[in-house]
Amino acid sequence: MATTARPVSQRKSQFLIAARQPGPALQAMNIQPLAYAAIEQALRNSPDIDIVDSVGPRQVLDTMSTSSNAAPGVLVARMTEQKAGILHQQAQGRLVVERDQHLVLHDSRQFQPALVTPVVPTSGPMFNVAISVLAPDGSPVPNADVYVFGAMLPATASTDANGQATLSLFGETAGSISALYIKPRCDYWSYYQRSPDLSPDDMNVVTLRPIANWPALPNFPGQACYGWGQKAMRLDQLPQNYRGQGVRVAIIDSGAATTHLDLKSIHAGFDIINKKTNPQGWTEDSLGHGSHCAGIIAGSDAAFGIRGFAPDAEIHACKLFPGGQISQLIDALEYCIDQQIDVVNLSLGGADVSEALEQQIVRARRAGVACIVAAGNSGGPVQYPASSPNVLAVSAIGKLNEFPADSYHTETLTPFVDVNGFFAAKFSCYGPQIGVCAPGVAIVSSVPSNNFAVWDGTSMAAPHVTGLAALVLAHHPDFQGPYKARSAERVERLFQIIKLSARPINVGDPTRTGLGLPDTLAAVGLQPMAGQAAGMLPMALSFGLAPGFW
Known part of the structure; x- marks a missing residue:
């Protein structure tokens, strides 16, 4: 008192x-x-x-x-x-x-349920349910997050060492439960069931699917594979000696777990959050987000996991999360200028435009630093800094049949589907600022300490384009000649080539996909551009795309 x-x-x-x-x-x-x-x-x-x-x-x-x-x-x-x-x-x-401002990471791991009633019951019936989460061999899956949704407030718990969790919901019955969602930490697909048949009297068992058993990933993780996103961008058809040599890439995120076999080649970084006490703390990634992005960009083990776009690029892991703010992002970009970074991956955003940050982004661009930014996951207008005219904004797409039908990835589907099965992700922000789209649904990549997880988000889409940008700078003839010197013009030419390489994703709304999905072979100069380049500019203008889009 x-x-x-x-x-x-x-x-x-x-x-x-x-x-x-x-x-x-x-x-x-x-x-x-x-x-x-x-x-x-x-x-x-x-x-x-x-x-x-x-x-x-x-x-x-x-x-x-x-x-x-x-x-x-x-x-x-x-x-x-x-x-x-x-x-x-x-x-x-x-x-x-x-x-x-405080910044947020643009992945959609946080489940966003339908609106629930603001009424919080304090008495009355209580629905108790026990969930057992198992692997196919019957072994328990610990530390999986379990969500049960009803007509009122949801309940959540994590599975214990026996793979079990017990949840209690006030004011609910078995008939009012609307959804069950299970989010494993790693190595398994998620599980999602609408209107689940849950018994309050029995142990309700859910068996998860291992990532390793997915047909599109043969012999995973014991043999390096291409994810569906890399294959959609034709990375698997690139000559093996195209590996991003000589290019510096910064991932401003939550750090990178160098304990992971796919990330062991990362030797540089800076912990901006703890710069005064532990500047080398960038190797500790408590969130796993930065490690996931790093695997997409530069997964490097030739016999293990997922093959990244630019495994021979020099990767710098700048730790900004948890707790990152605009001031620290400005500091991280200063590190990138000092270190002569070529490409920066920003799978993050804030609520409002920042003039102070924008001045630093402009300064970085003048110094030849190209910022590639995730559009955001609110399902609304493009968030800042992706909305800046001085960056390349990336939205997220998914593809049918690239995830189990009982996984949460099915909840990212929209009616916007093209003839090849590509769809605009429900969570992805959209608007005239979108430059290109990239795979951002059911993306397999590395997480601490030496595991893999399947995540959704524009956070996962942006690294696909960042990795491609590293390949373009390393191998496209323009950057060995007229655009070799670091400058704003070099950044603009890089963005232009990525956009010109894109194949249209025809979902009926170009503000969701920009100029389309970049093509690796065209972007590095091994094949002609997709053929639409001359006609895309007038079409883009006819849809009112923002100044600076090209």
Whole structure:
């Protein structure tokens, strides 16, 4: 019990403070951007503002800037919303003052149930159900997440060492249960059953399908295989010596488990979250998300698992999750500029556009760093930073018959299906900013410590294109000649080649698939472009695609 009284007030939040870069509005008013040193000194002199970090360019003057007074970095400070508003007003448009947003990863592992009633029963009937999750040989599957959905609030539990979980739902009966979903941690397909016949009196048994028994993955994982996504993009037809040599790829994500045989060739990285205490912590991936993306891009073991697009590329794992914020993403992009990274995979996003981040993305592009970004999984408009005109946004597609009929992947289906069985994924964001689409449903890849999992998400689609981009930079003649030097023009040419290589996915809505599915052989210059290039630009414009789409 509290013994003292204190008035409730607004707590401090974290904000980004940066000089707004010169633009037409400031130039018209003959207003010069503020100097970084002056901004920092003014903030430090304010007793109710706490500076906690400085991110972005390290040098005193930003050589990419058009003004010697332009701010070389971004200050991260804690203050109240009220103070931030006052600061913004006093700067008269010369400062960017914005909340340091938390970022999210764009995979759809988190099950999104139908809307449930807001009523929370506290008494009345309770439905108790016991679930046993087994492998085909009868052995238990521990640590699988079990979800039971009814008319009210869902229940969830994880299986114990015996593969069993018991769940209790208030106000439900056997007849009101609407769905059962089981999400294994690794090595098995998920299970999903609408209107399941569950008994409260017996042990309800579910037998999961091992990934290793899937017909499309012969001898998996003991023999390196191509996933359906790699085959759809014709990676399996590429000469074996095309492996992305000499290209640097950064995966800004949750780290990479170098304990995995497919990821053992990754030797570089940076833990942005713990940069002051453990900058080498990037090899620890508690979420598995970064490892999954890394396997798609660069899975490298010749006799094990899934073959990545560019196994000989130099991979840098930048750890931003769990807990990543815009400020730390700015810092990660600065690492990419410093390390002369060629391609960055961003399977992440935020709720709102960030001007401070956009300035860093532009700076990275000028330095020759190409950002390939997942569109988002909300099923709505493209999320930021995929919506930026300075990146390549990737949406997700699936393909019929590439997953078991009783897996949760069936819930990603939409009516948008083309003649080849490709469909626009239900969760994928869409809009005029989409450059291309890529496989993002039922994607098998590496997870810690040396296992495999099947996930959905635009998070899984973007690495397919990132891996392809590494191959293009390493092997397309343009990047050994006129576009060899690092520049914004080099990035634009890379994006253009990927788009021109794409084969249309005709689902009736180009805002869901952009120019289509990139083709590996065409993109690296071994075969002519798909043939539609000349006709696609007018068609894209007729659908109102955004400026900068091409």
